[in-house]
Amino acid sequence: METYQYNKSKELFQRAAKVIPGGVYGHQGPANGCFIPKEAFPFFSDHAEGAYFWDVDGNRFIDYMCAYGPNILGYNDPDVDHAAMEQAKRGNCTVAPSSVMIDFAEELVNTVAMADWAFFAKNGGDVTSLAIMTARAATNRKKTILVRGNYHGVAPWTQGLGCGGVLAEELSNNLYVDWNDYDQVESLVKKYPGEIACFMSTPYWHGNFVENQLPEREYWQKIRKLCTENGIVLAIDDVRCGFRLDMEGSDHYFGFKADLMCFCKALANGWNVSALCGAEKLRNAVNDVFFTGSYWMSAIPFAAGIATLRKMKKLGGPVMLMEYGKRLTTELVKLAASRGFELIVSGAPSMWYMRIADDPSLMLHQRWIAECVKRGVYFTNHHNHFVNYSMREKEFNFTLEVADEALKAVKA
């Protein structure tokens, strides 16, 4: 199996670096840490279809990052894109919002178990910030409990001291606990009576560079009770997990009911929209927050979102994703073992995390991932992966073939 070359990507990066800070900034940039060594990864894509994208050098990849999550049905899904194009003919960014916004909100309220209303924005970080502000408005309190290692976006409050442009004052109302440690949460609630507005977390711990951890038994039920008893808003950042565990929301999957739920990624199959869903009791509070943006009521993504939700439901929800992920990771573990490596898989199968054991520097794991990417299976080093509905037997078999070739290359 020949390995890929990225000459055109490199040429384009030279151009990009002249006019774009860092060439490619943020999570898709080569400095982010998920592309090690960066020589193994393409910088720019040319086009995409279904489970695949093609880079500017013509190399084809199965995308197990699914564009970092948004690609849930497959790239260019015909039903979603048809809905988007039809809406485009009628209008998109208009002075009064399209009524399709109501349709989308109704679709979400009818889909997500805890939702009585939906508020739309563009990115996951928009709605995590809105969730915090809504909780503050509802409680007239300042503090938020967050779980160490969770990612909630890039607003200053979500980052750490030492990150560029972040002030200590912006973090001064954050309180941090370790994942799955109920006692720490309870202890903070006792320490700051009447001061905590919100507890925010992802539904399970899917941080980078760490084994992903599901909630311990009764964890969420105890947190729910604690929040209710102390007037704390329970906000779930379902941006990454949303619709990959349960169409009704990840709180529903884990058997509790959140007060606020943040959705983005899988919401519209790549069309740019995010949503904060809330319980009735927080309707007035969210109304008290002035929060908006130039493109937040654009109609095309709403139409795409409706089509995406309907199609996912028609396909039976994330069961198919879970099954594919489970089968694939089981075979990857076996394959690794047959080549003398222990592969550790964690998290939900539809968005699994993996690493090679006994490799504290992760350099061996990075070499394996690099060999996979250079052969057309786009994994990344330290982030959870994603499955989408367009991945079938063909992709499954090709992935295993490449993974084995890559293991052999690492072993050599």
Place this chain on the structure above:
Amino acid sequence: MTNQTAKAYINLNGVLRCLPYVCALDQDAKERIQGRNLTIQFKVRNGPIARLVFENGVCRFEKGKGKSQIKLNFSSPEHFNRMMEGRANPSISKGLLKIGFLTKEFMQLTKRMEYYLKPNPALLADASFRRINTILTFYVAFHSLAEVGMHDPVGVQVMKHAKRGALIAAIEQTDVMVRLKLSPGNIEVAAVDDDSPVCKLRFASVDKAYEVLSGKLDFLTAIGFGDVRMEGFMPVMQTVEHILPMVNTYLA
């Protein structure tokens, strides 16, 4: 915003610590210490203590107090920092008879250091000068980084959440390398043959290191170009990345 105590630690354990590299790399400095065998101790009240040892034509730096022929005392971190800026003199508690070394050779050595670290821009056109400038800048930056992490108020907060592991920073095609050992609340420069690193940061060449360290090429773009290579356990690298910009603030 700089903190005077942190600055004193950086000035002594980051900047003066690199005087041995000046003595090794610069012919003029090398000649000045030939035949001079003595130790200078720098003691800063409420701050760092360290010694520069000159022995058999070699200079080395040692943290902490010890037998010294010349002892220089500073009443406060501010006092030491003013001395480093040439605006104050130390209090000499021992070694008045050897003051000639301080006023002549030692002063010349620090001037050679300044010659390379704060260069006349025209000199940087010369490849051999640029090489020494880059190597010294590299050492000062990474030694100072550990001091920022231990003594700057924000650096201390960043270090509280550091992951455990050693990072190697190096310039390829040379033997220039610094190993930093991190753990929650602690960062130190360690011997280069210590534990296996969990993370590596390598500049592709002296010229590429020069471009990045002088700010002519930003770090992120350099990674994209392959002029800086990173591998391993990135959370350790991220801690270093958070502290490195603070080093610039102190050394500017």
